[in-house]
Amino acid sequence: MTATQSLARAEPVPFSDAERIACLRAIERKVLWLSAWMVHHANHVRPRPDGLKVGGHQASSASVATLMTALYMHALRPRDRVAVKPHASPVFHAIQYLLGRQSRAMLEGFRTMGGAQSYPSRTKDGDDVDFSTGSVGLGAAVTVFASLTQDYLRAREFIPRSDTPGRMVAVLGDAEIDEGNVFEALLEGWKHDLRNTWWIIDYNRQSLDSIVSDRLFYRIERMFRMTGWNVITLKYGKKMREAFALPGGKALKRWIDDCPNSLYSALTFQGGPAWRKRLVEDLAGEADVPALLARYDDAALSEVMTNLAGHDMETVLEAFDSVDDDAPTCFIAYTIKGYGLPLAGHKDNHAGLLSPDQMEAFQAGMNVPKGAEWDPFAGLALAPERPKDFLASVPFNRAAGRRHASAAVPVPRRLEFRASERMSTQEAFGRILNDLGRGDTALADSIVTTSPDVTVSTNLGGWVNQRGLFSRFRQADVFRDEHVVSAQRWEMARSGQHIELGIAENNLFLLLAALGLAGPLFGRRLLPIGTLYDTFIGRGLDALNYACYQDARLMMVATPSGITLAPEGGAHQSIGTPLIGIGQPGLAAFEPAFADEVAHIMCWGFRHMQKKDGGSVYLRLSSHPLVQPERTISGTLGDDIIAGAYWPTAPGDGAGLAIVYSGAVAGEAHDAFDRVRETVPDAGLLAVTSADRLHGGWRAAGAGDPEPASHIEALLAPLAPSATLVTVLDGHPLTLSWLGSVDGHRVVPLGVDRFGQCGTVPGLYREYGIDAEAIVAACSRVGSAG
Numbered sequence: 001m002t003a004t005q006s007l008a009r010a011e012p013v014p015f016s017d018a019e020r021i022a023c024l025r026a027i028e029r030k031v032l033w034l035s036a037w038m039v040h041h042a043n044h045v046r047p048r049p050d051g052l053k054v055g056g057h058q059a060s061s062a063s064v065a066t067l068m069t070a071l072y073m074h075a076l077r078p079r080d081r082v083a084v085k086p087h088a089s090p091v092f093h094a095i096q097y098l099l100g101r102q103s104r105a106m107l108e109g110f111r112t113m114g115g116a117q118s119y120p121s122r123t124k125d126g127d128d129v130d131f132s133t134g135s136v137g138l139g140a141a142v143t144v145f146a147s148l149t150q151d152y153l154r155a156r157e158f159i160p161r162s163d164t165p166g167r168m169v170a171v172l173g174d175a176e177i178d179e180g181n182v183f184e185a186l187l188e189g190w191k192h193d194l195r196n197t198w199w200i201i202d203y204n205r206q207s208l209d210s211i212v213s214d215r216l217f218y219r220i221e222r223m224f225r226m227t228g229w230n231v232i233t234l235k236y237g238k239k240m241r242e243a244f245a246l247p248g249g250k251a252l253k254r255w256i257d258d259c260p261n262s263l264y265s266a267l268t269f270q271g272g273p274a275w276r277k278r279l280v281e282d283l284a285g286e287a288d289v290p291a292l293l294a295r296y297d298d299a300a301l302s303e304v305m306t307n308l309a310g311h312d313m314e315t316v317l318e319a320f321d322s323v324d325d326d327a328p329t330c331f332i333a334y335t336i337k338g339y340g341l342p343l344a345g346h347k348d349n350h351a352g353l354l355s356p357d358q359m360e361a362f363q364a365g366m367n368v369p370k371g372a373e374w375d376p377f378a379g380l381a382l383a384p385e386r387p388k389d390f391l392a393s394v395p396f397n398r399a400a401g402r403r404h405a406s407a408a409v410p411v412p413r414r415l416e417f418r419a420s421e422r423m424s425t426q427e428a429f430g431r432i433l434n435d436l437g438r439g440d441t442a443l444a445d446s447i448v449t450t451s452p453d454v455t456v457s458t459n460l461g462g463w464v465n466q467r468g469l470f471s472r473f474r475q476a477d478v479f480r481d482e483h484v485v486s487a488q489r490w491e492m493a494r495s496g497q498h499i500e501l502g503i504a505e506n507n508l509f510l511l512l513a514a515l516g517l518a519g520p521l522f523g524r525r526l527l528p529i530g531t532l533y534d535t536f537i538g539r540g541l542d543a544l545n546y547a548c549y550q551d552a553r554l555m556m557v558a559t560p561s562g563i564t565l566a567p568e569g570g571a572h573q574s575i576g577t578p579l580i581g582i583g584q585p586g587l588a589a590f591e592p593a594f595a596d597e598v599a600h601i602m603c604w605g606f607r608h609m610q611k612k613d614g615g616s617v618y619l620r621l622s623s624h625p626l627v628q629p630e631r632t633i634s635g636t637l638g639d640d641i642i643a644g645a646y647w648p649t650a651p652g653d654g655a656g657l658a659i660v661y662s663g664a665v666a667g668e669a670h671d672a673f674d675r676v677r678e679t680v681p682d683a684g685l686l687a688v689t690s691a692d693r694l695h696g697g698w699r700a701a702g703a704g705d706p707e708p709a710s711h712i713e714a715l716l717a718p719l720a721p722s723a724t725l726v727t728v729l730d731g732h733p734l735t736l737s738w739l740g741s742v743d744g745h746r747v748v749p750l751g752v753d754r755f756g757q758c759g760t761v762p763g764l765y766r767e768y769g770i771d772a773e774a775i776v777a778a779c780s781r782v783g784s785a786g
């Protein structure tokens with residue numbers, strides 16, 4: 001239990017403004033101390049059996065100690081949600097510790113397995129992280145989509161409209177703005193009339209390697225305004241402003257405004273004498289400046305010159321309090337990286353650590369007695385009761401828990417749809433959703449779809465016709481009103497269930513991440529489905545990884561895929577995506593061949609997305625039509641499809657050959673199989689619906705254990721030890737070639753491992769060696785078939 005835990009939810013105690021500021025200043029100091037100590041402890045105090053540096057970011061943390069203290073201890077309300085810049089993790093954990101939501105043991109275990117995480121993590125940290133961060137730019141952008149998610153839930157009355165909406169807040173490093181995904185999010189936010197979003201930019205003008213360009217932020221400020229944001233720039237602290245008001249102050253202000261970032265940083269690092277020398281030189285012609293400078297000793301001069309607004313509690317509080325509307329607001333807060341530490345301003349301070357000697361001096365300056373390093377109140381200028389009472393009154397801390405449970409959405413046993421004799425998996429997906437959209441079920445109500453400008457071409461059109469597009473403001477379908485014939489209705493309303501995005505796959509995955517966290521963040525579960533062309537997963541892959549890392553639950557339908565896009569050419573034909581499906585944790589990847597498999601997998605998927613130990617789902621589909629089997633999926637076949645594979649034709653006992661296929665090449669595999677069986681009558685044909693789950697099941701059962709415990713081991717058991725597996729898919733052959741390791745069978749892996757090109761499907765299948773001829777030839781080559 002932490003020192004403040006018992007007080008955390010006590011009755012609020014009133015404070016005068018002056019007392020409030022005094023408490024906040026004391027807490028800010030403690031936050032700075034704890035964040036620096038946490039990193040120091042990890043690197044210099046805690047035993048390190050491997051002797052390696054643990055790391056941590058003291059300078060990045062010091063940069064935001066004031067901003068984050070003002071935010072959490074003053075501005076935030078329990079319904080607000082925050083993405084904290086990755087390298088401020090020590091500050092975040094220190095604040096949670098003071099609020100009684102984090103234990104000392106976790107801080108002592110910073111960056112150890114099971115301890116407080118290097119970068120805030122929703123899934124691995126126990127102290128109420130709203131959004132994970134780590135890959136810069138994504139944490140900021142996800143707040144835009146969380147706000148859109150909140151608007152969606154309110155518009156559909158899934159959460160009460162009478163509740164004050166939460167603010168989606170990002171505390172971000174200035175270098176994060178360099179990430180292109182940030183701009184993509186700003187533009188998309190503008191389209192959806194973004195509101196209730198705050199971005200607080202820690203403008204320390206330093207990134208990892210160096211000092212960032214001076215003029216850049218003038219452009220960036222304009223970019224925010226252009227996309228509908230208010231911008232509040234926090235530049236000068238109170239002491240600076242007082243100095244500017246004195247005789248000679250105007251010249252001093254001009255000098256600061258003109259000072260290049262790199263010079264400012266270098267002087268900050270060097271301290272008072274360097275400031276004085278430079279100012280005396282540069283302002284030699286200014287009559288009042290010598291007297292102005294003479295007012296300050298070196299330490300005081302350094303304090304004035306580094307008194308940027310981002311370190312001035314009162315200025316920050318005033319700025320936060322000045323916002324009384326729901327317009328998206330960006331605070332550009334001037335700060336110094338490493339402020340208050342001997343690392344301040346040095347361009348190499350990103351991964352810099354205080355030496356033990358520096359730490360000792362810092363500890364003395366902080367009045368923290370030896371042995372009281374973790375004490376939340378040691379060394380503060382105030383009597384401990386005041387900050388204690390203050391912490392107990394913090395508005396953000398009034399809610400006991402901020403992670404919501406939400407009711408499960410019932411999923412029927414099977415999904416019905418209008419089947420055709422010959423159809424593609426993409427068509428099947430479209431019809432399943434279309435039929436769901438027609439019905440009146442809790443499942444259909446909870447589904448929300450989204451697509452980056454490929455709604456119609458991924459067969460979502462039918463669903464959108466049924467359920468409409470989402471917008472907070474009604475927008476007519478002009479073509480329809482003008483009686484222009486179109487298969488597609490394009491009307492927008494609050495009741496719409498499709499969120500149309502511009503072409504930016506990062507935005508797609510960030511929106512899916514936010515929608516997929518609607519349950520824990522807002523208390524109403526949604527089942528988001530996003531569609532895109534399979535190959536463009538690569539474009540948004542980091543955001544997809546980010547969604548999975550946060551355990552957001554989504555269904556990604558990637559279609560069309562592979563060289564079945566034949567005439568579209570190599571730029572659109574995906575090759576490596578099945579390997580992403582296998583390699584991405586938190587994502588169950590499927591590549592069905594037939595329509596009934598799609599329905600069965602989606603049905604399972606909606607349940608999987610809701611299970612505690614479930615996850616997200618990836619369907620790799622194709623526009624290549626196939627003749628459909630006549631069957632009803634149930635029982636073992638259904639289980640096998642989900643486990644990853646089934647035998648359309650089982651091999652004879654001791655058979656020497658099996659053809660193994662995945663996805664749209666099913667037709668070729670079946671054709672080849674019919675021919676091969678003329679010479680190898682006991683050969684088997686194996687359909688792999690999920691190489692990912694098949695492989696996962698094998699690993700989970702202890703791959704290689706003598707007992708055939710996994711699904712794939714059981715499936716392959718009838719084959720002779722010397723049997724050959726000819727594997728084939730419209731994707732990278734590695735996806736299936738691991739099957740040879742399961743029982744030591746020889747594998748002939750067919751697939752695509754060169755960039756594609758334009759052509760017909762049969763032509764390309766021939767060219768890339770995945771047509772029936774090639775499969776038969778592979779079987780013959782190993783001497784098992786003629």
Ligand SMILES: Cc1ncc(C[n+]2csc(CCOP(=O)(O)OP(=O)(O)O)c2C)c(N)n1
Nearest residue numbers: 060087134135136173174175176206207208
């Ligand atoms: C996508 C991505 N690329 C690279 C990194 C490595 N990296 C970590 S912090 C950082 C720069 C951070 O600068 P800034 O955002 O200004 O944060 P500060 O530490 O200055 O507060 C970089 C490049 C990362 N975390 N994510």
Ligand SMILES: [Mg+2]
Nearest residue numbers: 173174206207
């Ligand atoms: Mg920076």
